[in-house]
Amino acid sequence: MEPGxxxxxxxxxxxxxxxxxxxxxIWTKHREKVxxxxxxxxxxxxxxxxxxxxxxxxxxxxxxxxxERIVTDRGYDIATQIEALRDTKKVEDQGSGVPLGLSRENA
Numbered sequence: 807m808e809p810g811x812x813x814x815x816x817x818x819x820x821x822x823x824x825x826x827x828x829x830x831x832i833w834t835k836h837r838e839k840v841x842x843x844x845x846x847x848x849x850x851x852x853x854x855x856x857x858x859x860x861x862x863x864x865x866x867x868x869x870x871x872x873x874e875r876i877v878t879d880r881g882y883d884i885a886t887q888i889e890a891l892r893d894t895k896k897v898e899d900q901g902s903g904v905p906l907g908l909s910r911e912n913a
Contacts, residue, residue: 877884
């Protein structure tokens with residue numbers, strides 16, 4: 807090859823390499839933007855889910871507090887009522903009592 811031909815190819819090769827590097831840089835910037843958009847969307851979705859879970863947990867805590875109040879405030883009363891129901895069940899199981907429609911004097 808003649809020296810003049812090599813002198814023409816050097817700038818052409820340099821220009822092609824420069825364009826290739828520029829294209830890689832443009833693609834890299836585009837890829838960074840796409841990843842940032844994906845991360846932002848994921849973060850927004852995660853924050854929304856966290857808010858939903860927090861709301862659900864708060865509702866459950868409120869329900870547990872109500873149940874705790876019922877058990878602690880009326881615990882003795884409930885136990886007494888349960889025992890009364892058990893006593894009533896024992897009487898019914900024994901067959902004692904007065905049949906419906908009859909008074910004690912007629913029985």
